[in-house]
Amino acid sequence: MHSPTSAGHPVTVLRDVRPWGGERSDLHVADGVITAITPHDPAGAAAGAGSTVGAERTAGVVEGGGLLALPGLVNAHAHVDKSWWGKPWVSYGGAGGVQGRIAHERAHRDELGIPGVDVTLAVLRESVRTGTTAVRTHVDVDLGVGLRGIEVVREAVAALGGAVTAQIVAFPQDGVLRRPGVLELLDAAAAAGAEHVGGLDPATIDRDPVGQLDGLFAIAERHGVGIDVHLHDGGDLGAFQIELMIDRTLRAGLQGKVNVAHGFAVGQLPAARQAELVAAMGEAGITMTTVAPIGAAPLPLHALREAGVAVGLGTDGIRDLWSPYGTGDLLTLTTQLARLSGFRYDEDLVAAARIASADAGRFVGRAVHDLVVGAPADVVLVDAENVPDAVVRAPRRALVVAGGRVVARDGEVLV
């Protein structure tokens, strides 16, 4: 399970798949990258063998069985350092609210071995099993664990040998300014290679939105890293903090590097105020990530797209001390995003699938992430008629290829 080198068997040709539900094609792969996409050749390189999905005909030639192909799924907002996936059931025992959940987590994480390489491996493997091949994960950085969680996640990702790649957000789950020393930890994390520094409700957690954001932006400017702030604060209070972020982004020239996670406020604002804010976000190159929370006001996905605000989809925590929910399955979550958004037309359902995959490369440090030549060979096969069918039904993943290697098949992870 802890393969120190590349995981899964290598693919040279993934035969007979339908990229985005299109024509039957053969995907050619070298060095983990898609090198050509050709019309499917039924004769193929070798003759005779059956077409069971995932079967290898000759070395590296893998059968796709005519299934629908999507790019590897991108989890743009995860917390893979703190899941108890794979462990015996942990009954939730904390109080309500963000503060109640933070306290519950602080009190019990040690007994679950959180953060730890094994627990992180367990949830990452489950993610790979369902087709996620790239993750942006917020990793707790606080006065208790310091930067240990980041090391743990790096080690777990490395142990999976390329089955999944990860970008790290150094995440001050317990607050920034209210815990003296955390800002220095975030600075150290950025210096040590974390791709982003995180924040958390600057107003309601630190009681000092300007102070927290100034601190984060200073680190980002100093180290050239991104910023990714959890913002649960709603309505005008949330909108105000997004405006503070817009101002600082423009001033620091950090366009494209600043993300608002959750951003419930954007969905809650009256129409005119929402339009104004979304336009300003677009001009500042602010991005958003959502976890498509059931029961929340949905983000205005059409308006955000028109304003040029990229949106990523993530799982949030998966079966952790905040909540027992979550499986890591991004395609099921895509159904949820589409449904929450009231999507019924085919083009909207396809857009939802793109949010969960091809359009999300920027959230995980990939210039290109799609079923195109030059992209990483990350492919998910499902038995679906077309992309809308895949989105509304979220069928079992028949085959998952990551970095040009077969990493899961028929619901079984191979790494």
Place this chain on the structure above:
Amino acid sequence: MHSPTSAGHPVTVLRDVRPWGGERSDLHVADGVITAITPHDPAGAAAGAGSTVGAERTAGVVEGGGLLALPGLVNAHAHVDKSWWGKPWVSYGGAGGVQGRIAHERAHRDELGIPGVDVTLAVLRESVRTGTTAVRTHVDVDLGVGLRGIEVVREAVAALGGAVTAQIVAFPQDGVLRRPGVLELLDAAAAAGAEHVGGLDPATIDRDPVGQLDGLFAIAERHGVGIDVHLHDGGDLGAFQIELMIDRTLRAGLQGKVNVAHGFAVGQLPAARQAELVAAMGEAGITMTTVAPIGAAPLPLHALREAGVAVGLGTDGIRDLWSPYGTGDLLTLTTQLARLSGFRYDEDLVAAARIASADAGRFVGRAVHDLVVGAPADVVLVDAENVPDAVVRAPRRALVVAGGRVVARDGEVLV
């Protein structure tokens, strides 16, 4: 597939299952009913054979492999007459709103063979595959199809030979008073054995709440059938119509026979008004069914339970001309109900599972529906640690038993 008699092979003992996550037990079955539940006897009736789930050791002795057992799932609000499940993808092309969807459906149902035995069989078989063994289904009754939909559903259910039982709501999808002749059709449906007459937004569809409800209650009194009204109308308008239903229920002595489907208004009311209405519903024995709609205000499940208002869970339409969503999987929908309701504690997650199964017998005409002696032998096995785990993860159904017969195994329907 169209077995005219009982479907699936009969079970005499379902060995080694954990009812509701409890101790390993053997369930003894005769004539489709649970006759005894005994501690699991590892020696059992026959020796030697392995314990693959669903394997038959000797005639009728089926292995449960120590899996978690739940009662058969109950879909308390379905529309199995109008799904296009199993047909090629139908892109949604209608306008928005209830009226737009009704018009879209009227325009295109014929070309899809709706209503038809084959389409109904397809969606029912998919439901059985995921563990649903009893359904309350609203069947369109209108000036176009008359009562044909009801005949179609009866025929499809019969063809499945007991794999699923169904109660029928004669449903005036296109309105009642605004379509002269529909009230007479509903009366004829009740006379012919439909267990309930339905209604639809008496205010916003018929523009005459008193008129529609008086018409429905007259039929119910005349034939002794139930009433089950779709009520999308929100806020005070919805609440007002529930009050009209309460008055008429008490006057006609129909306590326990009147259901509000959807009832979004109940979740939307201010707290004091909600408490008053819920109490009055409880006193009148009104029940509710919900489809746990993502993005809607959740029903106050705790308050409803305390007031004695039974709540059932249903799928609503499954992949039909109203919406491409839905798979019929009640356990996945239970996850959604729990999440929408903000449930995190174990007892709440168990309550959600009971809403989807044991507590829902009343919605499908069963005095008892649970893993107890005397109940129908409807059992769903899943590989889960406990009930909360099953609810948040909705694992694949390993085995489905209905009426004492194995009807699905390992994700394959056997009827």
